[in-house]
Amino acid sequence: MTGFSVHDAEASPAWRTQAAESRVLAVNTPFPLHPGQQVADSPPHGAPRVVGAVRLSKYTDASTSPEVQTEFIYEGSRAIGGEVVGWANDTDISALKTTPWEREQLRHWLDRPAEWDALIWQRMDRAVRSMADMADLGRYAKKHGKRLIFASGPGGGRLELDFSSPMSELIMLILAFAAQLEGQTIMERNRGAAAHLQALGRWAGGIIPYGTIPVRKTFSDGNEGWWLGRDVDLTWNYVTEMVDKALAGRGYSYIRDHLNEQRIITPKNHRARLATPPRKHDPESRWSDTTVRDILRSQVLRGYQTREDGSVVRDAEGNPVRAGEALVEDDVWFALQSKLDELSQTKSQATKRKDGHPLLGVLKCDECGANAYHFANVSSQKMRRYGTAFVTQIRSSALSFVTDDDAETMVIRVPGNADALADQVFKDAKLRDRVVVAYGADALALPVGKMSYAVLVALWDALQLGPGLEHVQKPRKRHLFHCQGKVHAPGVKSPSIDFNDTLRWVDEEFMRRLGRLRRTEVITTGGVDNRAAIKELESDIAALVEQLAKLRGAAADMVGRQLNGLSDKLEELSKVPFIPPQRQTVRLDRTWGDDWVAASRETRLDMLRSAGVEVFMRCATHRGQPVGERLRMEIGKHVTPEQDALDDVVYQESF
Ligand SMILES: [Zn+2]
Numbered sequence: 001m002t003g004f005s006v007h008d009a010e011a012s013p014a015w016r017t018q019a020a021e022s023r024v025l026a027v028n029t030p031f032p033l034h035p036g037q038q039v040a041d042s043p044p045h046g047a048p049r050v051v052g053a054v055r056l057s058k059y060t061d062a063s064t065s066p067e068v069q070t071e072f073i074y075e076g077s078r079a080i081g082g083e084v085v086g087w088a089n090d091t092d093i094s095a096l097k098t099t100p101w102e103r104e105q106l107r108h109w110l111d112r113p114a115e116w117d118a119l120i121w122q123r124m125d126r127a128v129r130s131m132a133d134m135a136d137l138g139r140y141a142k143k144h145g146k147r148l149i150f151a152s153g154p155g156g157g158r159l160e161l162d163f164s165s166p167m168s169e170l171i172m173l174i175l176a177f178a179a180q181l182e183g184q185t186i187m188e189r190n191r192g193a194a195a196h197l198q199a200l201g202r203w204a205g206g207i208i209p210y211g212t213i214p215v216r217k218t219f220s221d222g223n224e225g226w227w228l229g230r231d232v233d234l235t236w237n238y239v240t241e242m243v244d245k246a247l248a249g250r251g252y253s254y255i256r257d258h259l260n261e262q263r264i265i266t267p268k269n270h271r272a273r274l275a276t277p278p279r280k281h282d283p284e285s286r287w288s289d290t291t292v293r294d295i296l297r298s299q300v301l302r303g304y305q306t307r308e309d310g311s312v313v314r315d316a317e318g319n320p321v322r323a324g325e326a327l328v329e330d331d332v333w334f335a336l337q338s339k340l341d342e343l344s345q346t347k348s349q350a351t352k353r354k355d356g357h358p359l360l361g362v363l364k365c366d367e368c369g370a371n372a373y374h375f376a377n378v379s380s381q382k383m384r385r386y387g388t389a390f391v392t393q394i395r396s397s398a399l400s401f402v403t404d405d406d407a408e409t410m411v412i413r414v415p416g417n418a419d420a421l422a423d424q425v426f427k428d429a430k431l432r433d434r435v436v437v438a439y440g441a442d443a444l445a446l447p448v449g450k451m452s453y454a455v456l457v458a459l460w461d462a463l464q465l466g467p468g469l470e471h472v473q474k475p476r477k478r479h480l481f482h483c484q485g486k487v488h489a490p491g492v493k494s495p496s497i498d499f500n501d502t503l504r505w506v507d508e509e510f511m512r513r514l515g516r517l518r519r520t521e522v523i524t525t526g527g528v529d530n531r532a533a534i535k536e537l538e539s540d541i542a543a544l545v546e547q548l549a550k551l552r553g554a555a556a557d558m559v560g561r562q563l564n565g566l567s568d569k570l571e572e573l574s575k576v577p578f579i580p581p582q583r584q585t586v587r588l589d590r591t592w593g594d595d596w597v598a599a600s601r602e603t604r605l606d607m608l609r610s611a612g613v614e615v616f617m618r619c620a621t622h623r624g625q626p627v628g629e630r631l632r633m634e635i636g637k638h639v640t641p642e643q644d645a646l647d648d649v650v651y652q653e654s655f
Contacts, residue, residue, distance in 0.1 A: 031105050034066040043083035048117040050082040051109045055126045056091040072122040076151030099133050118147035208274050209300040210267040211239035211327045228324025235270050252289040259287040301327045358601045362608045365483035366616040372481040382450035389472045393465045408449030425462040495619040501627040509633045515593030528579040537570045612636035
């Protein structure tokens, strides 16, 4: 190949069309060339030997592509009647961060001043970005008698720095200063671009959250990347189901049991299924309260990127960074969180619900303040009617007997050994001694005036008295509220009070005092929490302020501008740093009475609690004392939400 002249008007389109095949290592250049670049191996005598310098930084646009730079350099070379003898193609290099001598290819030429006459760049910003670098290049050019040319100078025309005049040196310094300014702007723009990419959201890999599936997506910057989409074919549906159940008031354990019963795929198996290569399905994997809670509480439901501790990743402006599509809408997410808060509160309040009773936590001992227990016991009281029933049955049987009506004793001749029979009837020897007056070889002497139901049944069986027992009225199972009196002082009796009578009294008393009052309800609405974002902004600002103290001039201006931007954002967020979920008391159309009548026992207990009702029971002062004289109801000493209604109660009771 002979010398290729850039003066040739026909040459320009030619190198363009040959672009694809031009990546050759020319004799005169130790580096690969870009499309469109060639070198003249024997430039005509007298023509300046030109080295074209191309530089690409990481963030680039079409106006600085190597092709464009190459074209401009050829133009510049033609303008001075030169021949391109070599190329310095430094890519992925920032002029701001590297001096000309730190760029491998450019340095190759700078180290060989004898092989060329002029260095041509497309623009000054491709050459240097600091006054110091420009000054260094200038000194170098002066020393070696080289020409520094920028094909597209300020205003568009070619600029050549002539170092034979001191004025040129001044211009050079001024232009370099301009370049430094531009460099700072680009750095700022790049930082903005990086922040923008982050703000677009990318899924960076790692654990695939339940309900999501990684998908390829073209982002608004035109680039493609990974993104977490809804796993509509499988797990996303279960997430929605879980959310619905929780919103309907179902707790974590209920949802856990439901998922396990239905054998719904677990998060572990969801990840195994989507792993590359897919991992084995674990048939032993089960749902736990924690897995259910973690899913329902996670900001991933909103499509946000979260850290390991569950906190949301935010961008420089404090906005949450997305990693994917929202699995539920924001209003649903907020409603869900309030509901879960509410559920966990109710759970902690409902202490030992399994041995609960309809007045648990409401009915208390007036002597010690302890909660009343519920007891149901069968009376072991001796009753005249059981004795009468026994005597009647013996009289109509075939057994011989003798009665002593005054002593209310009966001696019965029994079949077989009376001693053995007594043992059979009264398995407990102590009981036998108490019940049986005397027995001989074949006779039992029993007190029959009053008898307990248990003894009646045992004798009936042992003496084989036949049918008839079913007509005898069984003793009533007696239900009581009772204080266990564990903390009572010696001698202070523990009150017991009839269960049903007490419930009846509470119903009547509640209706009498609250029945006509309108109910209020506490409504919770979602809040705003900018505190984390504010904290991050503050630390960013502190870092910038520290940086600012070390900077001068243009750089300081730039950091100052960033600082202003962040401060504005901070100010905006600080206006509403935190609005807790709002609790609002709303007056309803219904009265306490309306609801009480319609309510089940369980709901009534909730109503008693929410109205802050306490009932205290005292010991009876005499037999058969009405429960109303032994009970006292207090309302609303420790409530907050229904304060309105309760103030009303106090007011109305003052009439
Ligand atoms: Zn007590």
